[in-house]
Amino acid sequence: GESVGLHLPTLSVQEGDNSIINCAYSNSASDYFIWYKQESGKGPQFIIDIRSNMDKRQGQRVTVLLNKTVKHLSLQIAATQPGDSAVYFCAERNQGGKLIFGQGTELSVKP
Amino acid sequence: EPEVTQTPSHQVTQMGQEVILRCVPISNHLYFYWYRQILGQKVEFLVSFYNNEISEKSEIFDDQFSVERPDGSNFTLKIRSTKLEDSAMYFCASSPGTGSTEAFFGQGTRLTVV
Numbered sequence: 001g002e003s004v005g006l007h008l009p010t011l012s013v014q015e016g017d018n019s020i021i022n023c024a025y026s027n028s029a030s031d032y033f034i035w036y037k038q039e040s041g042k043g044p045q046f047i048i049d050i051r052s053n054m055d056k057r058q059g060q061r062v063t064v065l066l067n068k069t070v071k072h073l074s075l076q077i078a079a080t081q082p083g084d085s086a087v088y089f090c091a092e093r094n095q096g097g098k099l100i101f102g103q104g105t106e107l108s109v110k111p
Numbered sequence: 112e113p114e115v116t117q118t119p120s121h122q123v124t125q126m127g128q129e130v131i132l133r134c135v136p137i138s139n140h141l142y143f144y145w146y147r148q149i150l151g152q153k154v155e156f157l158v159s160f161y162n163n164e165i166s167e168k169s170e171i172f173d174d175q176f177s178v179e180r181p182d183g184s185n186f187t188l189k190i191r192s193t194k195l196e197d198s199a200m201y202f203c204a205s206s207p208g209t210g211s212t213e214a215f216f217g218q219g220t221r222l223t224v225v
Contacts, residue, residue, distance in 0.1 A: 032212045043115075043202045043216030044154060089154065093212055096167050097142050101154040 012108045019077040021105045023090035026071060030092035033066055034099070035075045038087045044101075047075070047088075077107075085109045113137045115217035117203050123223045124193055132188045132220045134203030143186045144204040144214065145178065147171070154202065160186065193224045 013019045025033070031052050036044035050057045050064045050073075057064050063076040073090050087104040094100075116135045124130050136143050145157040158168040160178055177189045186205075190197055200221050204214040 034212055038154075041218075043204075043219050045216070046213045049212040091154075096159060097144070097206060097214070098156050098159055098167050099144075099146070099154075099214060100156065103153045 009103070010106045010108070012110060013080050015080060015082060015109050015111050017080055019075075019080045019084070019107060019109075021075045021077075021088050021090075021107065023073040023075075023102050024071055025073060025090070025092055025102075027092060027100070028068070028071065029094070030100075031095055032093040033064070033073050034091045034093060035062075035064060035073075036089045036091060036101070037084075038089060038104070040086075044089060049093075080107075080109050082109045082111060113215075115203055115205055115215050117201075117217035117220050119220060120218065121221045121223070123225060126195060126224055127192050130190050130193055130222065132190075132201050132203075132222070134186045134188070134217055135184050136186055136203065136205030137215055138184070140205035140207050140215075142166075142206045142208060142214075143178075143180070144206075145188045146202045146204060146216075147199040148202065148219075149199045157188070157201075190222075193222075195224050198222055198224045 032049050034049040035047040038044045048059045048062050048064050050066050061078045065074045087106045089104045090102045091099045118133045143160040146154050148154045156169050158172045159166045175191045179187050200219040202219045203217045206214040
């Protein structure tokens with residue numbers, strides 16, 4: 001069946017370092033892959049997406065990489081800041097707009 | 112900045128009671144969604160709604176669940192007879208259209224069934 005999962009439940013980095021959060025997916029039919037950030041007590045917040053026919057997309061301090069060969073998605077955060085501390089979810093979106101979320105990785109940034 | 116708003120922020124109800132969770136999506140959005148998140152787990156899709164009808168629903172969204180857009184601004188999720196396992200955070204989301212991947216989520220309603 002459909003599933004999106006994450007390799008690591010927690011990630012701890014030093015402030016200023018780069019963070020890499022990984023995700024594996026199984027449904028090749030999704031048209032978009034998306035990263036969401038969820039801070040404590042809040043709803044998921046869109047960070048960046050990538051269309052299934054692309055392999056890299058850059059935003060402000062964030063880069064998403066998509067490797068369709070091995071069905072792997074990653075989020076790179078440059079110069080990680082304390083405000084980046086949150087749970088990060090990858091998600092895939094079908095054509096109807098439905099999001100299928102992975103389990104989440106908790107990112108902790110040490111000052 | 113426009114946002115999705117949900118009320119109440121926390122709802123405690125007795126098992127077997129009906130609850131209605133309310134959402135006001137962003138005003139010019141056309142697609143509406145409900146998701147839930149059991150504590151410590153991933154966010155799960157419940158239902159999507161477009162043009163005044165359900166466009167897709169998950170296995171979780173059984174006959175105990177219903178959605179409604181009673182007027183031009185509100186979008187509600189009703190659980191007819193709550194069970195203990197319905198305890199979760201319920202998130203409403205909206206998006207301008209399927210061409211945009213950015214779904215905007217509300218802050219959520221924490222439902223506790225006792």
